[in-house]
Amino acid sequence: MTKKSIVSLLVAISFGFQVIAQQSATYTSNLVDYQKALSLYNNQQYNAAQSLFSTVKKTTTEDVLKSDCAYYIANCAVRLNQQNADQLIENFVEDYPTSTKKNTAYVDVADYYFENSKYSYARKWYNKVDEQALSGKEREKFYFNNGYTAFTTKQYKDARKYLSKVENSQEFGSQAKYYIGFMAYEGDDYDRANEYFEQVSDQEQYKEKLSYYQADLNFKLGKFDEAIKLAKDRLETSDANEVSELSKIIGESYFNLEKYAEAIPYLTKYKGKKGKWSNTDFYQLGYAYYKQKDYENAISEFNKIVGGNNSIAQNAYYHLAESYVNLNKKQEALNAFRNASQMNFDLKIQEDAWLNYAKISYEIGNPYQSAPQVLAGYLEKYPDSSYRDEIETLLIDSYITSKNYNEALALLESKKSFENKVAYQKVAFYRGLELYNEGDYQEAEALFDASLKESQDQKYTARATFWKAEADYNLTNYDDALIGFKQFQQQAQASETPEYENLDYNLAYTYFKLKNYDRSTEYFNTFITNKREDQLRLNDAYLRLGDGYFVSSQYQSAISAYDNAIKLNKIDSDYPAFQKAISIGYAGQTSAKIKALQQFISDYPKSKLRDDALYDLGNSYIKDNNTAKGMAAYNQLASEYRMSSFVPKALLRQGLVYYNGAENENALTKFKKVAGDYPGTPEAVQAVSTARLIYIDLGRVDDYANWVKQLDYVEVTDADLDNATYEAAEKQYLDNNTDKAIKQFNGYLNQFPNGLHALQSHFYVAQLYYKKDLLENAAPHYKYVADASRNEFTEQALTRLSQFYLESKSWNKAIPILSRLENEANYPQNIVFAQSNLMKANYQLENYDNAVAYAEKVLASSTIDNKIKGDAHIIIARSAIKTGNEAKAKTAYANVEGVATGETAAEALYYNAYFKTKEGKHEASNTTVQKLAKDYSGYKYYSAKGLVLMAKNYYALNDAFQATYILESVIQNFSEFDDVVSEAKTELSKIKKEEAKTNSSILPED
Secondary structure (H helix, E strand, O other), X not given: OOHHHHHHHHHHHHHHHHHHHHHHHHHHHHHHXXXXXXXXXXXXXXHHHHHHHHHHHHHOOOHHHHHHHHHHHHHHXXXXXXXXXXXXXXXXXHHOOXXXXXXXXXXXXXXXXXXXXXXXXXXXXXXOOOHHHOOHHHHHHHHHHHHHHHHHOOOHHHHHHHHHHHOXXXXXXXXXXXXXXXXXHHOOOXXXXXXXXXXXXXOHHHHHHHHHHHHHHHHHOOOHHHHHHXXXXXXXXXXXXHHHHHHHHHHHHHHHOOOHHHHHHHHHHXXXXXXXXXXXXXXXXXXXXXXXXXXXXXXXXXXXXOOOOOHHHHHHHHHHHHXXXXXXXXXXXXXXXXXXXXXXXXXXXXXXXXXXXHHHHHHHOOOOOOHHHHHHHHHHHOOOOOOHHHHHHHHHHHHHHOOOHHHHHHHHXXXXXXXXXXXXXXXXXXXXXXXXXXXOHHHHHHHHHHHHHOOOOHHHHHHHHHHHHHHHHHOXXXXXXXXXXHHXXXXXXXXXXXXXXXXXXXXXXXXXXXXXXXXXXXXXXXXXXXOOOOHHHXXXXXXXHHHHHHHOOOHHHHHHHHHHHHHHOOOOOHHHHHHHHHHHHHOOOHHHHHHHHHXXXXXXXXXXXXXXXXXXXXXXXXXXXXXXXXXXXXXXXXXXXXXXXXXXXXXXXXXXXXXXXXXXXXXXXXXXXXXXXXXXXXXXXXXXXXXXXXXXXXXXHHHHHHHHHOXXXXXXXXXXXXXXXXXXXXXXXHOOOHHHHHHHHHHHHHHOOOOOOHHHHHHHHHHHHHHOOOHHHHHHHHHHHHXXXXXXXXXXXXXXXXXXXXXXXXXXXXXXXXHHHHHHOOOHHHHHHHHHHHHHHHHHOOOHHHHHHHHHHHHHOOOOOHHHHHHHHHHHHHHHHHOOOXXXXXXXXXXXXXXXXXXXXXXXXXXXXXXXXXXXXXXXXHHHHHHXXXXXXXXXXXHHHHHXXXXXXXXXXXXXXXXXXXXXXXXXXXXXXXXXXXXXXXXXXXXXXXXXXXXXXXOOOO
């Protein structure tokens, strides 16, 4: 080898040693840094450690060192809660699969999370650990930790799997047994739980915890005495929440031992789960109070059980009902018994609840269904009941007492097995009476006939006979009415009925309608002699007695009767005063008549008969040859009463006076005025006829011909044919040949549409159609008469035409006709008819102020009956409600209550309750709703509305059960009334939302 080669070799060797020396130094430096990082890690300086480990990892070429650095970098990330920590662990395992720290990495991370109570994270990493790679001691810790993480995350199956592996471990056994026992406790495996708890009960660390669970376990195992002892021992050292739970254990244990007095103080200390009691909690305390006969407190607990639907709820509602009964709160008991009867968890309780529900329904009424339906329902469900005879007796009587006659009739007819002829006779009678009072006389008579077919109780046979006669009278079947009243008079039980006292009055009126005035006055006199208390009816009897004498030309007797009517003054006295004056005249005392008429005109300035009086006064003066005063009276009439039907008569009379006095021009002036202003009237026809004579006398026939051409109702050339055709029709009318008369009057009107007798023909054919109940056919003819000049038929035509518009609900057409009738009618009853229907029509058109004004006019009349009074008060009340004037509505509804019947009475009672609720008089309101349910259960709408009120009242009185049960019943039973159901749902939602705050068994409504 050359020297140069040796030198080169030495240089090369020297360089290699330098590299090795440098590498060795670097390695040594990395080891030093690694040790520093490890020291930082062990001192929990994870940020610094992680940074240094990262530096070492980047600079070292040693795989083992890199692997260890990666392990610690990931561990630091875990401890620093860095987002990529899990990924760093996964990367370490993936990058260094042969590292001895792989399993340790999983265990370390899992243990870290475990120690920091992040059990779900710990469980994730324990699941990655290879338990076979662990030493025996490490494995025990792994089993316990993994089992505990599963326990805390409620994965009890895995928890039991791992904890069972260390239940005999010296280090972990006691803890494992405790948690295994707790899981058995939670899973209701009380025997196993007790077994495990017993094994650790001697250890101080578990004694405090176990005392509660063991008390609860003994309770759940039915060892109530032991549960009480354990729980009481624990009470003094427990916090408030545990005291609540232990009190519940003690209280419920005493409850199960039937030691209710001891149970109450502990049950009341229970605070509930998260501050809420369950229905069971309320039941136990309520029942404990019930057994102590502390019914007030029992109710206060039972009635918090809202919406229960299990055996506990059925028991609770049954005992709630009994508590109500013991406090004489029958309406409340009705609802509770009904609820219990609708559940079938305990069939004996269900049957007993049904029985009590049926009995109370009979006693106080039922707002959900009629008492007969409830009683019949019980018999149908329990046909072999030992109470069958008692309930059947109640059923029969309930048909009458419920006053729900229509429903009772349907039930009697459909439930043949319960049919009772006496009950049917009475129910049919009372239903007939209802229909009669509603003005449905045809249907009423059919029901009276049905009652008479079951002639079991003679008293009701007599009453049905009487009211059938009344119906005939109102249907203008006077002959049949007379027969009926006579039959009633002859019946043995008649004198024991309330109808008997007015029999003479009814017979008198019937004879009066039959124009048998002698018998009519005979019976009116008998009635007057025997009936002195009813002053209003007595006053009317005097009036009709006077009329009877008057038409029989017994004028002195008529005067005496009218005088008696005037003295009583219970009915407007203008009519008898006027009739008395007329009677004086017919008695031949013209001067006295004139004086009486003058007095009448002075005393009754607002009388509807004042125009009659002026007309008669004029006639009387003329008869007494005092022409000037007579003509003055006629002029006063025409001036003050331009719309009166007597004006054309007065003008005609003036014309005749002038004619008879040979003042032909004055006469023609009057006749032409009558003919021109009152075309088609009988007065106009007579005026034309008399004017014709004057023109002939004056030789001015052409003037007459030219004049009558202007009158479209006079056809001179056809006058004879006109008269003949009309007279033929009139004969059929007078002979009561209705169909022939209709045909001939229509024939006359077709042939002579503006004929001499067109007015009479229209009126008579209208009357004939009306008689046949063809009011639609009659209406155009009545309209013709009403549109004509004021005449003798105007008032009746207006009455019948308005009736047609009212029945067809043509309110806008009815109002002007009724207004005319009000202003033009002579008969007080027609004025009342007009005013009462004007108030109704205006109400229908939402003209509330006008409706109220007419209602007040109606009430000002002294002659109206209770039904019209009720209608007037109800219009005022409803209008006040519509316009938000509740103070006025309250007064009006109170007035309605005094006079109304049927549905109107039900409405008034509802508002009685409504205003009491608004005033906070909840118990008084409920009493009124209860009356509504008992007396007017047939009017479902107001029953339903009353129930909603009752629910609000009960909730205000802290009775949540009654409130919610009633509202739920309304929703289920009255679906036909959308507005009521909607209100019930709103109230129910509000109540449940509020109650859910303290009762865990209630789910708030959406």
